[in-house]
Amino acid sequence: MSTTGAAHDVVVLVRPGVLSMELGLIHQIFGRARLADGTFGYRVRTCALRPGRIATDADFAVGVDHGIEILETAGTVVVPASYAADEEPGVLDGGLREALTGLPSSTRIASICTAAFVLAEAGLLDRQRATTHWMAFDHFRRRFPDVVLDPDALFTDNGRVLTSGGDACGIDMCLHLVRRDLGSAVANEVARRTIVPPFRRGGQTQYIPRAAPGTDRAPAVTELREHLLADLARPVTLADLAERAGVSVRTLSRRFRDEIGMSPLEWMLRQRVAVARELLETTDLPVEQIAGRCGFGSGAGLRRHFTDAVGVSPRSYRSTFRGP
Numbered sequence: 001m002s003t004t005g006a007a008h009d010v011v012v013l014v015r016p017g018v019l020s021m022e023l024g025l026i027h028q029i030f031g032r033a034r035l036a037d038g039t040f041g042y043r044v045r046t047c048a049l050r051p052g053r054i055a056t057d058a059d060f061a062v063g064v065d066h067g068i069e070i071l072e073t074a075g076t077v078v079v080p081a082s083y084a085a086d087e088e089p090g091v092l093d094g095g096l097r098e099a100l101t102g103l104p105s106s107t108r109i110a111s112i113c114t115a116a117f118v119l120a121e122a123g124l125l126d127r128q129r130a131t132t133h134w135m136a137f138d139h140f141r142r143r144f145p146d147v148v149l150d151p152d153a154l155f156t157d158n159g160r161v162l163t164s165g166g167d168a169c170g171i172d173m174c175l176h177l178v179r180r181d182l183g184s185a186v187a188n189e190v191a192r193r194t195i196v197p198p199f200r201r202g203g204q205t206q207y208i209p210r211a212a213p214g215t216d217r218a219p220a221v222t223e224l225r226e227h228l229l230a231d232l233a234r235p236v237t238l239a240d241l242a243e244r245a246g247v248s249v250r251t252l253s254r255r256f257r258d259e260i261g262m263s264p265l266e267w268m269l270r271q272r273v274a275v276a277r278e279l280l281e282t283t284d285l286p287v288e289q290i291a292g293r294c295g296f297g298s299g300a301g302l303r304r305h306f307t308d309a310v311g312v313s314p315r316s317y318r319s320t321f322r323g324p
Contacts, residue, residue, distance in 0.1 A: 007043040008181060011074035014048050014064060015082040015096075020056040022080035022112045022170050029174035032190045033182055041182050045070060049094050057083060068099045074107055076177065080170070081113035087139055092121050100124065110162040110177070112170035119161065120144040129156045133166035134204045152203035152311060165204045171196055203311045206320065221245070221255055225267070232272055232295045238265060268295075273309045276302060280318040287314050 010030050014023060026044065033041040047066040048054050055061050071077055077100075085091050092100070100122045103109065111119045116132035117140065119125050126146045131153040141149055150156055155164035155173035157180075164173035175198060179187035184198075191198035224245050228236070241264050242249040256264045272294040279290045291302035306314050 007040050008075045009073055010042050010044045010076045010078060011066075011070055012044065012046045013068070013071065013077055013079045013096075013099075014046055014054055014062070015085060016055050017082040017085060018054060018056050018062070019081045019083065019113065019167070020058045020060070020062075021167055023056070023062065025167075025171050026078050026080065026112075026174060028194060029171060029178065029190055032193050033178050033186055034189075035182065035186065041178070041186065047071065049096060049099075068095070071099055071103060071107075074103075076108040076110065077103065078110045078112065078174075079115040079118050081111075081115045081133075081166075083114065086114035086117045087136060087143075091118055097122055105160070108160055108162065108177075110164070110173060112164050112173070113166045116140065116163045117143070119163065120147050124161050125163070128158045128161060129153075130158075130161075130163040131156050131165050131169075131204070132163065134208050135166075154200060154203055169204070172200055175199070201312055201316065206310045206312055206317055221252075221259060221264075228268060229271060232268075232275055233293055235295060235297070236268070269305060270309070272296060273306055276306055276314065277310070277317065280314055281321045290314070 010026070012023065012026050023046070027046075030042040030044045031040075035041055045066055046062075046064050047068050047070050048064040049068055051064050051067045053061045054064050096118070100109065100119070101124070109119060109124060111132075113133045114136050116125065116130055117136075120130070120140070120143070125144065127148065129148045129150050131150045132140050134151065137149065137151050140147070153165065154169045155162060155176060157173075157176065162173055162177070164170050171194070175187050175191055175196075178190055179198075188198045224241060227244065228241075238249050238253070242252040245252050247255070253263055256262065256267060262270075276290050276294045276296075279285055279293065283290075285293075286299075287302060288299040291297065291299050294302065296302040296305060303314055306317070310317060312320070
C-alpha cells in the first residue's frame with residue numbers, strides 16, 4: 001500500500017450477532033492511523049448482507065447503511081466474529097460465499113476470532129496457515145482438515161489472507177496491518193493513543209487454562225499418570241516409568257501415544273509446565289523454588305522449557321497474569 005494519495009479502503013463485513021468489541025476495535029485501530037501530514041491513512045466503512053439494524057452480542061444493535069456491493073471497492077475486508085453463527089454449517093448462506101470468493105485477487109481479507117470459520121468455509125484458507133480462538137481449535141480442525149491450523153499464533157499473515165485469535169488478537173492483527181501499510185511509526189502512535197502494546201510477545205498458549213488430566217481417554221495409563229502427578233518434583237526416566245507400569249519401554253511409549261497422543265516424557269513435561277504456570281499465577285514463590293517443585297532441577301531449566309512451551313519467559317508470564 002502506498003503511503004501517499006487516497007486513503008486505503010477498509011470494509012468491515014458484519015453479520016447478525018457480531019461481537020461489538022471486535023467491530024469497535026477495527027474502527028479504532030484503522031480509524032486512528034494518520035500519516036505524517038496529518039491525513040488519515042484509511043477510510044473505514046461497515047457493510048452487511050442486508051443493510052439496516054444489525055443485532056450484536058450485546059444489548060444494543062448497530063445501524064449499517066451499506067450493502068455488500070461496497071466490498072468491490074475495498075482494499076481490505078475485515079470479518080469480525082459472530083458467535084451466533086460462525087461455527088455452524090451454512091454460515092455462508094445468502095450470498096456471502098459469492099461475495100467473498102468473488103473479491104479481486106488484490107483485495108486483502110482478514111478474520112478475527114471465529115470468523116476464521118467463515119474464510120475457511122469459503123475455501124480461502126485451504127492449505128494455508130491460519131488461527132482462530134483457542135476454544136474453537138478442536139472444532140476447527142475437524143471441520144477444516146485442509147487448513148494448517150497454528151494453535152499458538154496471535155495472528156497469521158499469508159500475504160492476502162490474514163486470521164487472528166480471539167478478540168484482543170484482532171488488535172494485534174490490525175496494528176500489524178497498519179505497520180505493514182504505513183510503517184512502524186504510525187502503528188506505534190496508534191498503539192499509544194489506544195494504550196495497548198504495539199507488539200505482544202508469545203502466543204495464545206499462555207492464555208489457555210491448565211487442562212485437568214482426565215481418565216476417560218486413557219484408562220491403561222491412568223494409574224501411572226496419577227502417580228506422576230502426585231510427585232512432579234521427582235526426576236524420572238522412561239525406564240523408571242516402564243518398570244512401574246510393568247511393561248517394556250516400547251509398550252509404554254506405544255500406549256501413551258495411542259491413548260494420549262504423545263510420549264510419556266513429553267506428557268510429563270507438559271504437566272510440569274502446567275503446574276509452573278499455576279504457581280506463577282497464584283504464588284510469589286521465586287522461580288528457583290517453582291523449578292524445584294515442578295521437577296525442572298534449576299531455574300535455568302524451567303526458563304528454557306517454559307519459554308519453549310508457552311512462548312514467553314516465566315517472569316513475563318507472571319507479570320501478565322499476576323501483575324508486576
